[in-house]
Amino acid sequence: MKLPIYLDYAATTPVDARVAEKMMQFLTMDGEFGNPASRSHRFGWQAEEAVEIARSQIAELVNADPREIVFTSGATESNNLAIKGAADFYRKKGKHLITVKTEHKATLDTMRQLEREGYEVTYLEPQTDGMVTVAMLEAAIRPDTSVISVMFVNNEIGVVQDIAAIGELCRSKGIIFHVDAAQAAGKLDIDLQALKVDLMSFSGHKAYGPKGIGALFVRRKPRIRLEAQMHGGGHERGMRSGTLPTHQIVAMGEAFRLAKLEMHDEIKRITALRDRLLNGVKDIEQVFLNGNREQRVPHITNISFNYVEGESLIMALKDIAVSSGSACTSASLEPSYVLRALGMSDELAHSSIRFSIGRYTTEEQIDHTIKIVHQAIEKLRAMSPLWDMYKDGVDLNTVAWVAH
Amino acid sequence: MAYSNKVIDHYENPRNVGSFDKDDDTVATGMVGAPACGDVMKLQIKVNAAGIIEDAKFKTYGCGSAIASSSLVTEWVKGKSLDEAQQIKNTDIAQELALPPVKIHCSILAEDAIKAAIADYKQKHGG
Numbered sequence: 427m428k429l430p431i432y433l434d435y436a437a438t439t440p441v442d443a444r445v446a447e448k449m450m451q452f453l454t455m456d457g458e459f460g461n462p463a464s465r466s467h468r469f470g471w472q473a474e475e476a477v478e479i480a481r482s483q484i485a486e487l488v489n490a491d492p493r494e495i496v497f498t499s500g501a502t503e504s505n506n507l508a509i510k511g512a513a514d515f516y517r518k519k520g521k522h523l524i525t526v527k528t529e530h531k532a533t534l535d536t537m538r539q540l541e542r543e544g545y546e547v548t549y550l551e552p553q554t555d556g557m558v559t560v561a562m563l564e565a566a567i568r569p570d571t572s573v574i575s576v577m578f579v580n581n582e583i584g585v586v587q588d589i590a591a592i593g594e595l596c597r598s599k600g601i602i603f604h605v606d607a608a609q610a611a612g613k614l615d616i617d618l619q620a621l622k623v624d625l626m627s628f629s630g631h632k633a634y635g636p637k638g639i640g641a642l643f644v645r646r647k648p649r650i651r652l653e654a655q656m657h658g659g660g661h662e663r664g665m666r667s668g669t670l671p672t673h674q675i676v677a678m679g680e681a682f683r684l685a686k687l688e689m690h691d692e693i694k695r696i697t698a699l700r701d702r703l704l705n706g707v708k709d710i711e712q713v714f715l716n717g718n719r720e721q722r723v724p725h726i727t728n729i730s731f732n733y734v735e736g737e738s739l740i741m742a743l744k745d746i747a748v749s750s751g752s753a754c755t756s757a758s759l760e761p762s763y764v765l766r767a768l769g770m771s772d773e774l775a776h777s778s779i780r781f782s783i784g785r786y787t788t789e790e791q792i793d794h795t796i797k798i799v800h801q802a803i804e805k806l807r808a809m810s811p812l813w814d815m816y817k818d819g820v821d822l823n824t825v826a827w828v829a830h
Numbered sequence: 831m832a833y834s835n836k837v838i839d840h841y842e843n844p845r846n847v848g849s850f851d852k853d854d855d856t857v858a859t860g861m862v863g864a865p866a867c868g869d870v871m872k873l874q875i876k877v878n879a880a881g882i883i884e885d886a887k888f889k890t891y892g893c894g895s896a897i898a899s900s901s902l903v904t905e906w907v908k909g910k911s912l913d914e915a916q917q918i919k920n921t922d923i924a925q926e927l928a929l930p931p932v933k934i935h936c937s938i939l940a941e942d943a944i945k946a947a948i949a950d951y952k953q954k955h956g957g
Contacts (some may be wrong), residue, residue: 761868772868776865811871811872814889828863
């Protein structure tokens, strides 16, 4: 078995070989390298056709109209365009926005920027299982609420929000509803004919496409208007200027086409692998699965190993590429804000690992992961003063710690 | 984060992991840090009649740098008098392990652990 084992598909996925093959046909002189906006020759027409096919493939995965798909550089840009664009356009309706504390930074930081520009934002605290209820949103809505943004699948804990119910609420109140679906596309069924979602963000590289490409669904009926955030040649019906990267768009289209074809088999396979992983670690003491147990995708599993620190655990798991619930690995030493928003203690949040399973994960890899996790936990707990205290029956909350 | 070889060595082969009987008169314990901050270090020293640290053991909850820092100081304090051990500086620890700036607090914690253990010894022995 090749080491390290990649279990960080929620961070990014490799490009599917079939997608890469397709992508390469749109780069060189021998390929279709033209500018899709060139109207005066074949090179442009062919590139434009390829872009429009890809647009349809993306629309088909989520049951939307191709004319509702706007290409961007990724889900971060899609979130920025959706939230800023709608807040700007509908600012006469009101300057109050609602989101959730467990959203991706691309949403939270966009909201922070809008606060600096004079908007008011309510950041809802989810339940301890990560779920947001319609009642919570209803209580936060004001007459001047213009936009609500809630992510479909949480990138750290994998919980799936009730987008259908939230959509009904937003529509009944005349509020624009944006959904960040970066982690949802290709992982669960999305039907935009049924869901009352106005704006939805997608990413290429979370679904076996390349990095640097994403899309924003902008509903036509009822028509949603956006203030452009990128100005220039008026591409994408004026919503997002900039020469379309044909090769990336074609690749994202192919990735989404494959997702539609293979998604249901893949979900079954990944669910079996996830269950195998959970079964393999459930006999370790003081291990907790984070987030709602039922409303979740099988691809993302976040587990807390109490009394073991996340970064040292990642070091011990050096043959497995996973990420820490704790952001220790970045320059910040804060534990994950997502886990903290679930009301989890700092130490438990510091002890959390995200395992994300994908298209190329095998049973053998999961079995090896289980073995290494057992060894690592045993080693680190033998070294942990907190584990000793727990074993001696000391309540860690009653200890007078010297914070530093 | 890329770790130095020394951090990796101490992390993979930590020296002197374990505990002494805290009720033993010759043993002193220093526990510093907080779970909420992501590091807790427990350093124990065993001091002989001549005031020399004969043995040291640690247990640490924390990142690789915290584990390496505590492992290193158990090696350093052995054979030193309490006064000599008191002189160990976090900057020496950080330099020895080539800790990056975001991990300097681990070396500070290790220095604090030594000082806390020495203070515990002095308190136990009335001075």
